[in-house]
Amino acid sequence: MTVRKYLILLAVVVFGASGDVCLGRGMRDFGAVTSANWRLLLTVLWNPWVVTGICLLVLFFCSYLTALSWADLTYVLPATALSYLLMALLARVFLHENVTPGHWLGIGLITLGVGFVATGPSLTVAAHNSPQEKSGASPTQVALHKGTRGDA
Amino acid sequence: MTTGVIWAGIASIVATATAGDVLQSRAMKEIGDLGAIRQSRGVFHVLRRVVSSSRFMLGLLFMALAFFSLLVTLSWDDVSVVGPASASLTFIANAVAARIFLKERVDHRRWLAAVFVAGGVALLAR
Numbered sequence: 366m367t368v369r370k371y372l373i374l375l376a377v378v379v380f381g382a383s384g385d386v387c388l389g390r391g392m393r394d395f396g397a398v399t400s401a402n403w404r405l406l407l408t409v410l411w412n413p414w415v416v417t418g419i420c421l422l423v424l425f426f427c428s429y430l431t432a433l434s435w436a437d438l439t440y441v442l443p444a445t446a447l448s449y450l451l452m453a454l455l456a457r458v459f460l461h462e463n464v465t466p467g468h469w470l471g472i473g474l475i476t477l478g479v480g481f482v483a484t485g486p487s488l489t490v491a492a493h494n495s496p497q498e499k500s501g502a503s504p505t506q507v508a509l510h511k512g513t514r515g516d517a
Numbered sequence: 518m519t520t521g522v523i524w525a526g527i528a529s530i531v532a533t534a535t536a537g538d539v540l541q542s543r544a545m546k547e548i549g550d551l552g553a554i555r556q557s558r559g560v561f562h563v564l565r566r567v568v569s570s571s572r573f574m575l576g577l578l579f580m581a582l583a584f585f586s587l588l589v590t591l592s593w594d595d596v597s598v599v600g601p602a603s604a605s606l607t608f609i610a611n612a613v614a615a616r617i618f619l620k621e622r623v624d625h626r627r628w629l630a631a632v633f634v635a636g637g638v639a640l641l642a643r
Contacts, residue, residue, distance in 0.1 A: 369552065430567065431552060434545040438538055438615045439623050442608060443630040449641050471640030478633030481626045489622035490546070 366487055373432050374444055380425035382451035387418030390460060436487040443482040446475045518593040526590030530603040534583035535610040539618050540576030546619075547572065601642040605635035 391414030395405055409415050432441045450472045456462040545551070548566050555563045567573055590599050612631040615621040623631075 373552070430541065430545055433542045434548060434551040437621045438542040438619060439612050439621050439627045439631065441542075442538070442611055443627070443634045446608075446634045446638070449638055453641060467640050471637040471642075474633045474637030474640065476637075478630040478637060481633065482630035485624070485626045490620050 370432075370435065370487070373428050374441070376428035377425060377432055377441070377445040378448040378451055380421050380428060381445070381448040382455055384418045384421030384425050385448075385452055386455040386459060387414050387421060389418075389456065391415035391418055393460075437489055440482055440485070440487045443478050447479055449475055523590065523594045523598075526586065526593055527599060527602050527606070530583055530586045530590060530599075531606045531610050533579045533586055534603070534607045535614050537576045537579035537583055538607075538611055539614045540572050540579060542615070542619060544570045544572035544576060597642075601639040604642055605639040608635040608638065 391409065391412045394412055394414070395409055429441070429445070432445070436444075453464055453468055453472060457464045544567075548554070548570060551563055551567075554566065587599070587603065590603070593599075608631050612623050612628060616623040
């Protein structure tokens with residue numbers, strides 16, 4: 366794992382958690398959406414918090430796909446579960462939501478789970494196509510790609 | 518709504534979300550390291566490669582189905598039941614599906630990680 370790859374995983378955590386918190390903050394400005402007032406969903410899209418949340422979640426999705434391009438699904442999902450921890454902390458600080466002892470126990474379990482997977486290999490399967498075949502990447506980049514696969 | 522129907526709803530969320538994750542993971546592995554491709558061919562080439570992948574688009578479809586399954590199931594029962602149950606079971610289902618369909622080597626460390634994270638998410642989402 367290179368520093369760049371750890372930064373991508375960090376981006377998944379930060380963008381995912383902050384995007385959800387922004388959406389949650391934005392939806393507080395509106396009442397419950399029901400079939401009777403579904404048009405409210407169109408109004409919601411003009412709320413700056415919701416717009417910011419959507420932009421952050423687009424960045425989350427891009428970094429999530431990037432992580433999946435060089436790491437196993439069973440590595441990426443637990444490794445980025447720290448977003449649940451960050452989301453709880455952000456919700457407590459910015460949305461003043463209550464964090465119960467049960468929540469703290471959940472945060473502890475997630476952190477343990479992340480610790481289990483983070484100390485292991487990130488990739489256990491061979492890529493279906495080499496980057497050079499599909500992308501025209503330079504031999505250096507291909508070597509870099511193989512090197513990171515080798516450390517798995 | 519009966520308990521059986523609610524659990525059928527939760528099962529449909531888990532199944533469609535897992536299918537979406539597995540298909541997208543497979544699509545990304547087929548495309549290759551997106552960071553390396555972006556450096557050599559640019560971001561628009563990456564975008565074109567991703568959206569032209571039929572597996573990726575099928576994965577997106579399953580993710581949309583998971584979202585709508587969640588909405589429908591939430592109308593049947595409380596979010597404190599549906600949210601934790603679907604999120605934590607999706608972690609376990611992903612580990613099983615990744616082992617079967619993606620041939621990932623899910624060793625005892627990854628099983629423990631999936632179980633701990635699933636339990637943590639269930640507690641956190643309540």
